Amino acid sequence: MDDAIFIARLDAQIIETPSWAFGNTGTRFKTFAAPGAARSVWEKIEDAAEVHRMTGIAPRVALHIPWDKVDDAATLGRFAAECGIAIGAINPNLFQDEDYRLGSLTHPDARIRDKALAHLHDCVAIMQQTGARDLSLWFADGTNYAGQDDIRARRRRLRAGLQACADILPDDARMLIEYKFFEPAFYYTDLADWGAALLHAQALGPQAQVLVDLGHHAQGANIESIVAILLDEGKLGGFHFNARRYADDDLIVGSTNPLELFLIYAELVAAADDPATEACARGVSYMIDQSFNIEAKIEGMIMSILNCQEAYAKALLIDRAGLAAAQAEGDALGAHRILLDAFRTDVRPRLAAWRRGHNLPEDPLRAHREGDYLRAIKRDRGVIATGGGYGD
Amino acid sequence: MDDAIFIARLDAQIIETPSWAFGNTGTRFKTFAAPGAARSVWEKIEDAAEVHRMTGIAPRVALHIPWDKVDDAATLGRFAAECGIAIGAINPNLFQDEDYRLGSLTHPDARIRDKALAHLHDCVAIMQQTGARDLSLWFADGTNYAGQDDIRARRRRLRAGLQACADILPDDARMLIEYKFFEPAFYYTDLADWGAALLHAQALGPQAQVLVDLGHHAQGANIESIVAILLDEGKLGGFHFNARRYADDDLIVGSTNPLELFLIYAELVAAADDPATEACARGVSYMIDQSFNIEAKIEGMIMSILNCQEAYAKALLIDRAGLAAAQAEGDALGAHRILLDAFRTDVRPRLAAWRRGHNLPEDPLRAHREGDYLRAIKRDRGVIATGGGYGD
């Protein structure tokens, strides 16, 4: 690939960070208190800005409501702008209220469903105040026991709730419907796979698309093929990037199987060059969704961002013509080798050069580790006491 | 449930057996030669008739083309009728020709795609000759290596082929599109899950529906919820029943988790009583699809049929009103217990009574083991030498 195009593509690939990753998070067994973890939405925005300063490709931060709720959401946008970034997707929370024990939009009790819908209204209002484009919808809804509730009835309640939400969505906004194989529900999850999410998105119309979280699939699922199908249907809205080996482990992106991350980017790059899928591909929102349990949070986020950029850069280097020719000839191993040659390439020097060209630190991880920002937050924020978790 | 209704429901629940299960089948490591295994389509039909004589609920046998191809397919129908059964679904074979090494309808080479389509034409002709209602489509198509072929291109080729098949389908016939998580493809499968199959069925129109094989899902997948969704969409066309613990193990139905089989039937019984889903539920084809590697084949088939009937009978006994009430109150454990009470019930006495009432053997397994039919085929058919399998 021509170097100028390579650089232009890298310039255009931006990734959104999640505010919630900068505060203390944990497993059900323990939330460890990280020194310097953000204590408020303002500090989360500052941390997101640090990630952008180091990497140059993380100019937006997603918010989670009510965790990041403030009296006047518009001030958040202004504050972010002062920090050098913008507000990204708005993420409603429909799982952390006592009322949602048996579901939110799917709940058998209409009162709870109305409450959930009202929260979605609030979130849409915040979208308007912050200029956010994406309403990112994850539902923890599901059941733990066979018979606990009626599967088809829950599906219809969910459809009605989503339709009511679609009805109030601003014209230029999108609903991204996320699916998840399991957790916190352990028998049945109302949106368990991409098919379940897509059927709702089809019914709701063009503003509704599907969001793919890399940690939300069954073992062995071929995620890049799901990405390809959703692109082909014009329904891929965005990603929640993270890595997993077992369940929804929320590890650093690319840390368990970097080849998989590369293959996902390979589909996205190919679809962006295909007239039939180009519009969808160019509209995809790239977002990180992680939970740092034992890691330094900002450092972990920088590592995730860099891993994404590395996978993307490798995907740009694929010899597309050679690949297509080998595929057309049915040369299975030849085609595989051409693809893997791009993966094998060490793009670190080119990415370091790209950073030099943008006045960014050549080694963002070291720059952050040794920089003033980290020192300051460790000094100023201290360590927040955390709840004990499970059984405590 | 009123006993007359219970009996009427049992009378109406019929299950189709697959001709291929009566011949020798195996794993890639070995096909063991079972004494008395069927050597021809005629013997397979005779064996299927034995299963029906013993159980009373297996009056149809599915065919696999070209394995069961004869010069005049209509004679098969007449022969089956003489044996007391009818011809069921027609299953094309698009995986056992050298040409299909890289795919059939998805193959990069148009010549191979045309060959596959011609085979589908042949199968439709056989449907017309035998009066079969269902064309049961399973594709082994997929790839083993990343990059081997273009995922979206394969998808479009598959769509075109399916459309061409739909164009020649008789008006009163159906296409049942099966999906499978993996095997024989080990990187990417073109129809890997219900979502992938459903999108094609949507595009093809009302004659196209989805077929659920119980062995074709990822670990942990909640199959009863997939069944519920497909019923809700009016797109559940049929089942391939078997059991699995690991991969597509093709074991006796219900032998690994009888609760799961019961829960699937519970969804079907509920949907048949719901006006919104009744038409779809009543049109569902129940078929066995198994491979007996070490078991006596006819006996194994009888066991599978009986396990289905037992699960269905238990599903009929669910206290629907009590269940709905507990669900409406959000009584998770109460509702679960009501459902499980039906599962816990020992329906063997009622099923024995049902069999007595239909002049069927009370204990079909014993009757078959001790009957003349088994003795005769062991004597007359002998043991067919089998190929060695893997590496041989």
Added chain:
Amino acid sequence: MDDAIFIARLDAQIIETPSWAFGNTGTRFKTFAAPGAARSVWEKIEDAAEVHRMTGIAPRVALHIPWDKVDDAATLGRFAAECGIAIGAINPNLFQDEDYRLGSLTHPDARIRDKALAHLHDCVAIMQQTGARDLSLWFADGTNYAGQDDIRARRRRLRAGLQACADILPDDARMLIEYKFFEPAFYYTDLADWGAALLHAQALGPQAQVLVDLGHHAQGANIESIVAILLDEGKLGGFHFNARRYADDDLIVGSTNPLELFLIYAELVAAADDPATEACARGVSYMIDQSFNIEAKIEGMIMSILNCQEAYAKALLIDRAGLAAAQAEGDALGAHRILLDAFRTDVRPRLAAWRRGHNLPEDPLRAHREGDYLRAIKRDRGVIATGGGYGD
């Protein structure tokens, strides 16, 4: 089986409940506040006693230290005795202190390892004060990233710590070493499977055995065969019973696959009748380990206890002579059918009779739901505010 023997066996089968299941527990997303949930170790013991009053087979409650720590552990034993039950296993906690972020006995820092060991000393002291026989050891130790720590070095540190613990164990006590496939560690778990645990138990000598938690295995693992092997090696020490479909879901025992629970009991019953394994089988501790996220806690516990008893009762009914004969003849399906006949039997009437004979409520779930105890704790304890969990 002779009715008197059946009853004697049922009388002897007791199951220990875990104190921590009676307080509020949850997933990382939310801990819901259950009305009447226990607020202290005293209330947990009272709840465990209610489970025993209803079921008659739950006469012991396991403690978790420091959650259940009091100034004088001996008073706990006296209080439990007044309530009609006894103290069971002592469970140390080596995962909920900030110091254990990177491990406990496996930690690279000797100071942390010493701290963990000191906690084990404390727990052994509590065993002596309460008369507990079992020290039940679960380690959350593991790593989240390849390279994070040295696998063999961690293993050696763990061995040294376990040996130091074994050195102070009272002569009549046991160490039960639990393993878990994953969570909270998501790359590598120091005791990930039964083999890893057994190697330590072998090295530590006869007082060390392995504890099997039903939720701690890979998908598809055949747990009954692990049980059989550990019995054959004389190293099965106990169980943590629960159910799971996906990960360590901690659901009601037997709720996802009741056949699996039956098969585990079938191995235990068989081993208890085999001179080679009898001693080990009779020493096995049966314990529940669950987390009730959305369920009524005492009711859920009663349901788990009853499910265990039901599976055990069915296992007692297996026609052992018929099974052995069929196995000896290589009659795979005949043997399978004999085993399943016991599973199919509805033992609820016999268990109700057993309860009548012991002056226990025939329907323990209803008796608890309608009884004074539940009413009183809901009135007196109220609802405890819970932490929000993830991201809060």
Added chain:
Amino acid sequence: MDDAIFIARLDAQIIETPSWAFGNTGTRFKTFAAPGAARSVWEKIEDAAEVHRMTGIAPRVALHIPWDKVDDAATLGRFAAECGIAIGAINPNLFQDEDYRLGSLTHPDARIRDKALAHLHDCVAIMQQTGARDLSLWFADGTNYAGQDDIRARRRRLRAGLQACADILPDDARMLIEYKFFEPAFYYTDLADWGAALLHAQALGPQAQVLVDLGHHAQGANIESIVAILLDEGKLGGFHFNARRYADDDLIVGSTNPLELFLIYAELVAAADDPATEACARGVSYMIDQSFNIEAKIEGMIMSILNCQEAYAKALLIDRAGLAAAQAEGDALGAHRILLDAFRTDVRPRLAAWRRGHNLPEDPLRAHREGDYLRAIKRDRGVIATGGGYGD
């Protein structure tokens, strides 16, 4: 790492190819006929020699008995030597005889167990004639249905058979005991995991070790930690390398997750430098075990060999001192990054240089594709008709 040491290490790393991969193999659905596939053990040896000529690190070929049985095994050794390679491990076949339907050494019938043992005797004789060091034991033994056979009884039969085999093993030979999670048995496998295999190897003494096949684990299993534990116990005997995504897919090594292959080599390199594990590490046999279903066989084998070498070369480049320092400090992400830096390195230029230095083709795949050998075998061997597989 110093270049001379790097080269010396590469020189010493040799990998054995399996004879059976050069003939036609397939899935249960179809064995495709590859043009030029080997038709006899002689041609398999010639193909293995071609792999060695191209790569320089595959100087041995493993045999499978009876597939590779000839009248005088010693002639095989001489023929191989003329081709430039040597005979490697001997692999008995205890799964492809009709008698093994219900097991081999575990079979309930003593006659079958004796037959299996006699075959092991034959294989030991072939070891002596060919000078093979390793007897590589994989058992397909297991059951498909709960109750089909007695798990503990089977275990004891297997132990007795293995002991009888150990008793006749030459003093300088080894038994490598392989385990497999499932397939062809689908309910219970007699050697299902490393723990089950290790217990036998412990009982049999120092000549018995465990063989790790990369495709024989549960989803999510951390194979590198199993490797580390077996090294720590002095019981890692060898590898069967291949790749898998779903089941025992037998794909090209490293093709599904190259990071995993690197991490396995990282453990081996580390253990070879640790006095406590050095002897075991240096004795490990590296063998490929693959089944090429759709690929060109020799080309696929070369690709697997090269992928192993690449992973090994990267493992040699790990900054061990830096890694140890970061681990000691508890710097989780720093340590992870150091490890991954080695993985990220593009070692292709260094490996090409190594090949130049050894008069090997710089690009072995291209050299093979364009060379005389491939042309000759395609011309001379033709295409062997294959059996149809499943249902045929």
